[in-house]
Amino acid sequence: DAGVIQSPRHEVTEMGQEVTLRCKPISGHDYLFWYRQTMMRGLELLIYFNNNVPIDDSGMPEDRFSAKMPNASFSTLKIQPSEPRDSAVYFCASGQSGEQYFGPGTRLTVT
Amino acid sequence: QKEVEQNSGPLSVPEGAIASLNCTYSDRGSQSFFWYRQYSGKSPELIMFIYSNGDKEDGRFTAQLNKASQYVSLLIRDSQPSDSATYLCASLDNYGQNFVFGPGTRLSVLP
Numbered sequence: 001d002a003g004v005i006q007s008p009r010h011e012v013t014e015m016g017q018e019v020t021l022r023c024k025p026i027s028g029h030d031y032l033f034w035y036r037q038t039m040m041r042g043l044e045l046l047i048y049f050n051n052n053v054p055i056d057d058s059g060m061p062e063d064r065f066s067a068k069m070p071n072a073s074f075s076t077l078k079i080q081p082s083e084p085r086d087s088a089v090y091f092c093a094s095g096q097s098g099e100q101y102f103g104p105g106t107r108l109t110v111t
Numbered sequence: 112q113k114e115v116e117q118n119s120g121p122l123s124v125p126e127g128a129i130a131s132l133n134c135t136y137s138d139r140g141s142q143s144f145f146w147y148r149q150y151s152g153k154s155p156e157l158i159m160f161i162y163s164n165g166d167k168e169d170g171r172f173t174a175q176l177n178k179a180s181q182y183v184s185l186l187i188r189d190s191q192p193s194d195s196a197t198y199l200c201a202s203l204d205n206y207g208q209n210f211v212f213g214p215g216t217r218l219s220v221l222p
Contacts, residue, residue, distance in 0.1 A: 033210075042214045043155070043199065055208065091154055098145045098203040098210055102154035 004103035006092050012109045018080040021106045024073055025094030033100060034067055034077050035091040043091075049075065082110045114138075115202050115213035123219045130187040132216050134200030137181070138209070141202035144176060144183045149197045149215065159185065190220040 005024040013019055025032050033048040047057040049069045057067070064083070069075040079086055087110050093100040114137045124130045134144075143162050147155040161167045161174040161183070173186040183202075187194055200213040 043212045045210065045212070048210070093155075098143050098160060098201060099157055100145075100155075102156065105154050 004092055004094050004101055006090075006103035006106050008106060009104060010107045010109075012111065013082055014111055015083055016081045017110075018078065019082045019086075019108060019110075021077040021090050021092075021108070023075045023077070023092030023103060025075070025092070026101055027073065029094035029096060029101070031095055031100070032069060032075050033091075033093040033095075034075070035093065035102075036088045037091060037105075038088045046077070079108075082108075084110045086110050115200055115211050117198075117200055117213040117216045119214055120217040121219050122216055123221055124190050126190060126192060126220055126222050128190050128220075130190045130194065130218055130220065132185040132187070132198050132200075132218065134183040134185075134213055135181055136183070136200075136202045136211075138202065138204065138211075139178075139181065140204045140206075140209075141181075141211075142205040143203040144174070145201040145203070146172075146174060146183075146185045147199040147201065147212075149199060151196070155199055187218075190218075192220045192222050194218060195220050 007022045034046040037043045046059045047067045052069045067077045089105045089107050091105045093102040116135050145160045148158050149155040159174045161176045167174045171188045175184045197215040197217045199215045203210050
């Protein structure tokens with residue numbers, strides 16, 4: 001298995017633009033997680049899905065953030081409109097509850 | 112607020128020594144505990160998990176859990192410079208629905 005795949009690996013955009021991050025989980029994993037990591041705040045759980053259903057989105061910082069999982073092999077995290085404070089590394093992980101396997105991350109820079 | 116706490120470090124140990132990484136958690140409902148390692152610029156990777164009180168050994172790594180004291184630790188024997196990384200502790204409740212990462216401890220193994 002290729003592991004968790006994320007795209008793009010790097011994204012630079014201007015404030016106010018829409019950003020869409022993509023994730024392909026490992027086949028057979030029931031859970032999918034979206035995290036954000038910054039030096040100041042560490043690793044933050046944004047939202048997670050179980051069998052494609054969002055279970056807990058309490059970590060989503062604002063209505064500007066939304067996530068979808070239309071099927072077992074694909075998920076998106078969208079930020080609209082983006083702001084400079086959204087600059088971070090965004091990780092997608094899949095697994096079975098606590099045993100999570102992380103993708104390489106998307107480094108987002110909003111100028 | 113369910114929290115997992117770790118000393119941010121850096122923890123410096125000489126090569127060949129035992130590195131001891133500690134973690135405390137606030138939620139008594141937490142049942143499972145995970146240790147992730149994150150190299151600089153990389154994504155976290157799972158190295159061990161523990162569910163029961165006591166010790167669990169895997170190669171040079173030993174995880175220790177004391178639920179009465181709400182304390183988890185990770186021991187790394189014969190530390191190598193390649194062990195230098197940030198180690199993240201995480202907890203999961205017995206419903207499998209509250210997964211919380213600690214802020215991580217940065218370990219530096221000096222040659």
